[in-house]
Amino acid sequence: MSWLDRVRNALPFAAKRDTADNLWHKCRQCSQMVFVKEWEDNLHVCPRCDHHDRIGAKQRFAQLFDGGRHELISAPSAPEDPLKFRDTKKYVDRIKAARTQTGDRDAFQNAYGTIKGQGAVVGVQDFAFMGGSMGVAVGEAFVAGVNEAIRRKVPFIALTAAGGARMQEGTLSLMQMPRSTVALARLRRAGLPYIVLLTDPTTGGVTASYAMLGDIQISEPKALIGFAGARVIENTIREKLPEGFQRAEYLLDHGMIDMVVHRRDLPETLGRLIGYMVPEKAA
Template sequence: MNWFNKVRNRIPFISKRSTEDTLWHKCRDCDQMIFIKEYEENQSVCPECGFHGRIGPMKRFLHLFDEHSWEVLASPKVKEDPLKFRDQKKYIDRLKAARAATGESDAFLNAKGTIHGKDAIIGVQDFAFMGGSMGLAVGEAFVRGARAAIAAQCPYIVFTASGGARMQEGALSLMQMPKMTVAVEELREAGLPYIVVLTDPTSGGVMASYAMLGDVQIAEPKALLAFTGRRVIENTIREKLPDNFQSAEYLLEHGALDMIVARADLRDTLGKLIDYMTPARAAA
C-alpha cells in the first residue's frame, strides 16, 4: 500500500470507494473477470469456462433442499486444542479467526430437509474454515449426520471439500478416518444410501477415506481431486503424469467416479438417486 492510500484510509471523513475486488470475481481456472452479481446468480460457476467455485454449507442447503423444508442440525461439542498446539499462531486463535470469518463452529455442517419431497440429510464440508481440514469436530459431525440419517431412515449425502487432516490435532485428526468409515458401514447395515459429491478441492486423508466410500460417487466439473501432490507422486513413481491427472474428468474416465454433475443439475440428480435407491420408502 502506497503512502497516499495509507493516509486516505486513516482519514475518517473520506469514505472508501468500492474496489474491483468487491465488484468482480476472477475465475481461478480461466482468469476471466466476472461481474460478482452475475457470478453469484450463476451459483458461483464461471459462465465462460464452467469452473465451479467454492461455496459454503448454507448456500448448498439453499440450492438443494425444498424451500422452507430444512433445518441445520446442532454442531457437536468436542475438546478444543487437545494438544495445546502452536505454530506461528496458537491453534485456538486460528479457530477463533475461522469462526469469525465463516460464522460456523467448525468445518462440517449437517442439515435435514427434503429434496423433491423426499427426506435427506446433507453434510457439507466448508473449505473456507481452515481449508476444510478434518479434525475432531469434523469427525464427530460426520458421525452424528450419519446416525441422524439412520434415525430418520433417509439417505446421507456428503459434500467434500478439504485439504486433508488438521495438522494442529496431530494423530487425533487421523483417527477420524476409521471413525467415519465405521459410520459409513452403519449406514450400509441400515440399508440406507450414502452419496458423496466431491467438490474442488478434495484431497489428503479425506480423499483416502469417507470421500471415496460412497454408494454413488459424484463430482462437480473440473474439481481437483487428489490424495497427495503431483510432484510427490511423480518423484515416487518416476513418471510424468498427464496434465489433467487429478481432475474429476480424469477420475471419471478411469472408473473412480460414477458421474460428473453440474451444480445447476445437482438437485434434480440427487432427487432421482433418492428415488432409485430407496424405492420402498418412496412408495410408502
Template sequence: MNWLNSVRNALPFVAKRETTDTLWHKCKGCGQMVFTKELAENGHVCPRCDHHERIGPPERFAMLLDEGSCHILPAPKVAEDPLRFRDSKRYSDRLKAARSENSEVDALVNAKGTIDGHPVILGVQDFAFMGGSMGLAVGEAFVRGVENAIRDHCPYIIFTASGGARMQEGILSLMQMPRTTVAIQMLHDAGLPYIVVLTDPTSGGVMAAYAMLGDVQIAEPKATLAFTGRRVIESTIREKLPEDFQTSEYYLEHGLIDMVVHRRDLKKRLATVIGYLTHARKAA
C-alpha cells in the first residue's frame, strides 16, 4: 500500500489549488458563486449584484495609492494585555491568533503615498482583525497617522471598519475616543484636511469618535453604520425601524454623510476632494 500512501500525500497539494475556497466566492449580497479572480479584478465588488465585500489594508492600498508610492508606516508599540484580561481565552492568545491569521500587528494600518499625485497618509482598519476593534494599538496608530500627516503637511484619510471599542482593554479602549478627537483637532490647527471613508461595518465607539468627525464624510454603498444595534434601539423605543435604517443610503438621505461612492470611483473622488480642500486651505 506504499504507492497508495504516496498518492494520498500528493493529493492535498492538487486539491488545495482547486477547492471552492480558492476558486469560488459566495457573494454575501446575492448568494451567487463568483470566481475569486473575477471578484478581485472587479475590486472585490460582486459583478452580479454590486455588493461590496469587506477588504483589508493591502487591497485598499493597492487600489488607492499610486503605483510605487506606497510605504507602510511602522506599527507603534503599546502595552499588550494591560489588564491581563481573560474570558474563554487569554487576551494575549487572541492577539497571537489574530496576528497569525492577518499578518498585521493590530487592526489599523497606516501607509504613506500619493493619490493621483496628491501626498496623503492613509489609514485602513481591518475588520478581520478582531472585528477592527479599537484599543490602545488602534488609538496610538491613529495618533501617529495624524502626526505623520502634520509632519508631511498632507491630508489624513481613514477607512473605518469596526465593531467598536475592544472589550478586553476596558476603560483604556474607551479613552482612545478623546485621544483621537484631540489628534483630529491638531490636524485642523495645522490647516490640514481630515477625510473619513466609512465602510461595512462601522459601529460602536469608533462611530461615536473619529468616524463621524471628518471634514468630508464618504461611505461605500450599503455599508452598515451604527452606534448601537438595531434590535437594541427597537426594544428601547418600541417601534419598528425602516428597512434601510443604519445604511449608507439612509445616512446620506438624512444629511449625516456627504456622499456614497462606489469602490471603483473612490480613488478619483478622493483625488478631487483632496484637490478642493488643499487648494481652499492654501488660498485661505
C-alpha cells in the first residue's frame, strides 16, 4: 500500500457521493444525458426525443396495472438444456448469466390484475433475457398465461420483445410457434380477446407467430417490427427499402397494425379496448 493510500484511508472522508453512473441516463436515440429519476418518472421514455427505452416485466406490470398491484402467475418448468448445446459458451452458462443479470427465470412472465378496473392477464417478454428469445420455457409461459386468462374469463394481453427463436434449442424452439397458435385458438373459442402490444424490437419467429395474431395490434412509437432484418431483405430483393421500413409508424400506414400508442397512454387505451371487447359478465 502506498503512502497516499494510507493517508487517504486514515482521513475521515465523507461517504462516496453518487457518480454519473447512477445519476444520469444516456438516451440510446439522441445521446442526451438525462437525470435517471426524471427518466424513470417519465416511464423510461426520454423527455428530450421521446425515445421509448426497453424495459422488463417488473416495470411493465407496475405501469399497466391499477396501482401497480398484480398477482404473478407461475409457469410450468421446462428443460434447461434439452440439446446439450454449446457454442463459445455452454447454453446452461448463458441461462445462468441471464438469470443473474435480470433476476428472472426466463424471458416471459405473466401476471393478473386490473387495468382501469378491467381484469386481464398480461404476459411480458423481456429483451434483456437473451434477447427475449423464444425457447421452450417461453412457450410454456405463454400457454400458461393463455390458460389462466381462460380460467378467469378475461383477455390475454401479450407484450412482445424478441430477436426471434432461441437457436440453442433448435427445432424445440420453433415448435413454440404452433403451440402458441393452438393456445390462442382455444382463447378465441372461449370468446375472449387477445391484444398484442409490440415493443422494440419484435422480430423473427415471434413475429411469425403470436406477435401478429392479435385481435388488436398496438405498438409503441418507433418500435422495430419485422421478420427478417432489413439488410437481409435488401440483399434478397436487390432493392433499397423505404425510409422507416419495419418501424411502427410505417406498419400503421400500411395496415399491418391498428394503432401506435405512447407509453403514458397505454393503461387508458387498454382499459378502453377491454371494455369494448369483453362482455360485462366476463370482465
